[in-house]
Amino acid sequence: QVQLVESGGGLVQAGGSLRLSCAASGLPFSSYAMGWFRQAPGQEREFVARTRSGGSTFYTDSVKGRFTISRDNAKKTVYLQMNSLKPEDTAVYYCNAHRAAGGMDYWGKGTLVTVSS
Secondary structure (H helix, E strand, O other): OOEEEEEOOEEEEOOOOEEEEEEEEOOOHHHOEEEEEEEOOOOOOEEEEEEOOOOOEEEOHHHOOOEEEEEEOOOOEEEEEEOOOOHHHOEEEEEEEEEOOOOEEEEOOOEEEEEEO
16 A cells, blocks of 8 residues: 655745655655645645656746755655745645556645745
8 A cells, every 4th residue: 555644844934944754655666756746725736846766856937946856765755845935835735656657646645834924
């Protein structure tokens, strides 16, 4: 059974930092692209960042230069370091595991990030 468990969310003032973690189990972690998505109140879920199995990374424009995604294959964990946070970053952040071969997609339950102005 695949599980993705996010942690690290919370309340932070604008300009502050948070580090999200997502611990995976039940899947061959190193062969999956791991990503973060977020959903703000009343909004659709949107892509934030992804790291492919080979280590390449991708970001949505609004977080480039502020957020950094990384992975530790030995620990089966993906991280999202978020700096210079803005109120518009407030959302529930979801961890995603994706493998194109077979169209596999798994989601965590999310962790809430609230940025106060």
